Amino acid sequence: MFLNVHSHFSLRYGTMSIERIVETAVKLGITEMVLTDINNSSGCMAFIRLCRQAGIRPIIGMEYRKNNRLLYLGIARNKEGMRELNEFLSEHNLNGTELPERAPVFRNAYVLYTLTNAPQQLADHERIGIRHTELRKLIRKDLSSIRERLVIFHPVTVAGKIEYRLHEYLRAIDLNTLLSKVGQEDTCAPDENFLSPLVLEQLFDSHAYIVENTRALLKNCHTDDYVFGRLNRKTFTGCKQDDMALLRKLSADGMVYRYGPDDKKIAKKILDELKVIDDLDFSAYFLIVYDIIRYSMSRGYYHVGRGSGANSVVAYCLRITDVDPIKLDLYFERFLNPKRSAPPDFDIDYSWDEREDIQDYIFKRYGKKYTALLGTMSTFKDRSVIREIGKVLGLAKSEIDSFTDPTQDARNRDNATFNRIMAIYTYMKDMPNQRSIHAGGILISEEPITYYTALDLPPKGMPTVQWDMYEAEAIGLDKLDILSQRGIGHIKEAANLILENKKRKVDVHDVRSFLVDEKVNFQLKSGDTIGCFYIESPAMRQLLKKLRCEDYLTLVAASSIIRPGVASSGMMKNYIHYFHHPDEVQYLHPVMEEQLQETYGVMVYQEDVIKVCHHYAGLDMADADVLRRAMSGKYRSREEFDKLVEKFFAKAAEIGRDGETTKEVWRQVSSFAGYSFSKAHSASYAVESYQSLYLKTYFPMEFMVAVLNNYGGFYQRWLYVHELKKTGANVHLPCVNHSEAKVCINGADVYLGLIGVQGLENHYVEKIPQERRERGIYQNFEDFIRRTCITLEQCILLIRLGALRFTGRTKKALLWDVYNYLGQTTRPNNHSELFAVPVKNYKMPDLPDELLESAYQELELLGYPLSLSMFDLLKTDYRGDVKADNLIRYEGKTVKMLGNYVCEKTVHTKNNKKMWFGTFLDIDGNFFDTTHFPNSTPIYPFRGKGCYLIEGKVVTDFGFPSIEVTRFAKLPIKDNPVIG
CATH class of the missing domain: 2.40.50.140 (Nucleic acid-binding proteins)
Structure with a gap:
């Protein structure tokens, strides 16, 4: 009888989670109901799963609203009907058009209007919902034309009176208004909560035919055709046998590139992996990732392949990753074995300015019907909840601050207002607040993705599903992660600059030679790594020096032990000590010695957690893997996790482990929560670090220019300029006759880019070098002004920074001159003139530039001085006693x-x-x-x-x-x- 149930996915409207809706229905004896959230289908798949587990018939649909006004409901008769409803909303979301006042004709879905907005003539699939409070409106009314179309309309939005108050707060937040200004038209009716089916039917006793109509509608709807499990694209070529044949050929070709043609041990390893891939039906998955890599390499893009797929020799041969799993002794079976149902992760990093092209290719190659970006669901969190509640209560900012700032006097929070806020906070905390977009996840499905979700169009501009990675995983859609990072941009641009400036072509994927390069490893050991991906921060440079790190395997370990989980537990300190004194290692238990010799008894990788849980505590590999997933934040059931913790201690005791030792083992395991890397992940980071380090070692000027042009990294821009000067480069201030938008290099001369000039408009950043390229260098000050049509204010910026020094005149002289050209009401244009009228020249006194003045102007316009150092600006000549x-x-x-x-x-x-x-x-x-x-x-x-x-x-x-x-x-x- 419940055709219009709202969950908390009706954002800032509904108050109940899917779990609570199902629990409540079970208690009240409700055997079937329809989930219809407002303008979304975020909860539909979870609703189906949970209802099935509870023995309830799930039916799904959607409530369509425009400007907070209810238009109509759509109720899916079957899976096809839900696709129609999702595609209807998606079309309007993706095109940015308003929903129509009347729904289209759906072939497999019912449309339900309210009594007040029902059209005059109803189509076969249309119904009118009537509340029990509206039954009196039917008295003395001719119902012959609509009698068979009337159904029960009893929306469910809240769990009771307390949650109705929560609903009012949510509406005020959504409408960005005061709680006192929220009207009845903005909220649900106070009685929109579950009733027992018997009570609801009794309310319609006088109109039994309405109850029968409602039953008939429900009987004609089902979700039995939803089968969850492997929903990703099933083939690459259209035929599974052809997929495997292609994968074999590509792997064999890749083996020659990576290992040479005659390595029988590698050939056997590849065949073994291919058998598992084939048995588990993951050929298409590997080939799709390969196809993306192939496309990106054809475009000249650089990539880094990470994730558990890096444990695969096949992935290494396909050039998905540059991590050699043989060299690192990574075990493929851990990540893809006959017991695993989900494919291994492939995280592919691209430069920040190339990722969108890769995403566009994926959408076009695999079809927009089958491809979408992964969504996320942001929730009301801690201080933000208190702020939102405080705003709708009309509190002053200072008062809200006193409630959210823990450094302020606690007495500020000992009052009725704060207690009121905290009462609402208890209910609102962690409720969904808004849908957003995942950092890089892309889904490629076998069926049209609208069977499972409607699509949003966030600012990213690409269709995005309305649920998150947990829901995708639950229904069987595995994501590809196409990510972006600046480090790739450094590598890519550095290689291009080296080719242009040094006429040298560098294969940045030739990592095997980088790893054994003595000069590169000496640079690593010295900690001279500014600009290099993942190894430039102060903490990482310190760690490199403490470890005296001079090889790849040590860097792999360093990439993991720098993580907060390892560092905060004290295990990083232990690792460094035992690294230098391996004879002093004291293992907690013989099992720890057996499993953790490589890392001196310290758990460094996620794999170490699994080894310990399996070999020490006796958990099977499946349970150990769940723990591993929990450590990386990919498992959201706290209850299940707690059960595994209990099982860890129980199984350890069962096989006779000492209780105190077990506690210490668990302390070390639990300190990893949310922070530890897999070894393959650390290895991937280390590979990219080596690529950066190789470029910095042999081509430092070009590398540092690339770092600057890709918006730096860990540090502020001035430090990278400092590093650039250390390479021997002649670093020049921006110049209109030499600078491009970005930093440019010619031999040892480097000109800072116009894009770095604070306050210079983008139009002139692009126009000045473009005009120079098209029509030659600027001949003089007047020529520059005429050709660029620059404004007075913008020209003064360039003068003060010295960007017009090619004229041979001082800044002060140019500042005087500029008013002769641009001080009038009319501005010069760059049209050809029949007669050029020269500007009068006046005799000026000597106006020399001063270094201190210039340094201050650079500090203002660049953010740092180039002409002088910060030490030169000091009033004191003292420079310290020690260096x-x-x-x-x-x-x-x-x-x-x-x-x-x-x-x-x-x-x-x-x-x-x-x-x-x-x-x-x-x-x-x-x-x-x-x-x-x-x-x-x-x-x-x-x-x-x-x-x-x-x-x-x-x-x-x-x-x-x-x-x-x-x-x-x-x-x-x-x-x-x-x-x-």
Whole structure:
């Protein structure tokens, strides 16, 4: 009898989860119902699954609204009907058009109007829903034409009176208005909650035919044709046998490229893997990923293949990944074995400016009916919930801040208003708030994807499903992750610049030679890795130096132990110590020695967790894999996870493990939660690190230019300019006769790009170099103004930065001149003139440029000075007693240093106090690091960019020196001599 049930996926409207709806229905004896969320089908597949488990007949549909006004309901008679409903909404979402006042003709779905908005003539598939409170309107009315079309309309939105109040808050948030201004027309009726079927039927006792009509409608609807399980595209070529034949051929060709033609051991390994791939029917999956890689390489794009698929020699031979699983002893069977139903993950990274083309190719190659981006569901979270509630209550910002800022006096939160907010917060926390888009997931289905979901069109501009990765996995749709990152852009552009500037072609996928290059490994060991993917942060550079890392396998481990889960548990410190002193390793248990010798008894990878859970605690591999998935955040059932934890301890005790040892083993396992990498994942990161490091080692200028042109990385832009200057490059300020939009290089001369000039409009960033390329260099100041039609304000920006220095005139002279050209009301144009009228020249006094003035102008317009260093701007000539390169000689002593601020990191101690780690450059441009403990530091020690006087004690950790700060102050700089 319930044709219009709303879940909390009716965003900021419904209040009940799918689970709660089903639980409530079971308690009330409801045997069938229809889920019809507002303008979405996010919960439909979960509704089907949960209803089936509970013995309820699930029926699905959708409620269509326009501007918060109910138009009609669509109720699917079958799977085809749901596709029609989803495609109807999708068409309007994707084209940005409004829903019509009357629904189209659906062949496999009913349309339900309310009594107040029903059309005069009803089609065969159309019905009118009537509330029990509206029955009186039927008295003395001729019903002959609609009698068979009337059905029960009892919407379900809330669970009771308390949740109705929650519903009102949600509506106020949705309408962005005060709670007091939410009217009846904005909310559901107060009685929109579940009743027992008997009570609902009794309300229609006087009109029994309406009950019978409703039963007939429900009887004619079903979801039996939904079968969940392998829903991805089943073949690549159209034939499974041809798929396998093609995969065999491509693997054989790839083996020659990777290993040579005569390696029988590799050939056998490939055949073994192919058999498992064939048996599990994953040939199409591998071929689709290969096809994407083939296309991207044909376009000259660079990629990095990550994920568990990197454990496969077949994937390595197909060039999906550059990780050699043989070299790393990665076991394919762990990731794809006869017991596994889902394919291994393939995460493919591309440059930030190439990913959209890859996505576009996938949509065109595999069809828009079958392809969509994966969605996500963002929820109401912690402080944001309190802020939203405070806003609709009309509270002042300062009062809301007092409720959300834990540093403010707790007494501010000891009042009735705060208690009221927290009461609503309890209900609202973690409810869905809005649909969004997954970072990189793409789905390719065998059937049209609209059988399972309607589609949104987020700002990304590509059709996106209305549910998340968990729901995709639950119904059997496995995602491909097509991701983007700046590191790929660094590599790609560096290779192009090397070809242009050095006439050298670099194969960045020739990783095997990079790994054994002595010069590259020496650079790794020295920690000289600024700009290199994943290994440039202060923490990573410190780790490289502490490990004295000079080979690939050690870097693979470093890429994992740097993760917070390993570091915070103390296992990173243990690993470094045992790495240097392997004879001192003390294993918790013989099983730990057997399984973790490679990592000195320390769990470093997700695989280590599985090994320990299986071999130490006796969990089977399937349960161990669930734990592994939970560690990486891919398993959302906390209840199931807790059961496995209990099982871990119970099984360990059952096979006679010592209780205290088991507790310590579990402490180490649980510290990984959400942070650990798989070994293949770490190996993939390490491969990309080596690609970057090779380019930085042999082609440092081109590499640093590429880093700048791809918007840097971990650090601010000025540091990459500093690194570029260290390579011997002659770095020039932007110049209208040499600069492009981006940084450009010619030999050892590097010109900063116009795009980096703060305040310069994009139009001129593109126009100035384009005009120069088309019609030659600018001959003089007047020529530049006439050809670019630049405005007075924009021209002054370029003058002040020195971008018009080709004229041979000083900035002050040009600032005087510019008013002769652009100071009038009419602006020059760039049309050809019959007679060029020269501008009068006036005799000017000598107006020289000064370095200090220029430095301040660069600081303002670039964000950093190029003509002088930050040290040159200081009022003091003092440069510190000690420099970074000999800091280690002062271990245990108190020193004074001068440092140019690079970056900082805030962490919380066990007592929830703040402490900081700082990174600085000394006068020679070398790095050093500081630690600021809460008991010797102000509330917040740093005061932004600039130079600091630092006093503290030199301490070392595995040979790496840093300063424990006792006194710390930012130094004043010289006054700005502003140009008049």
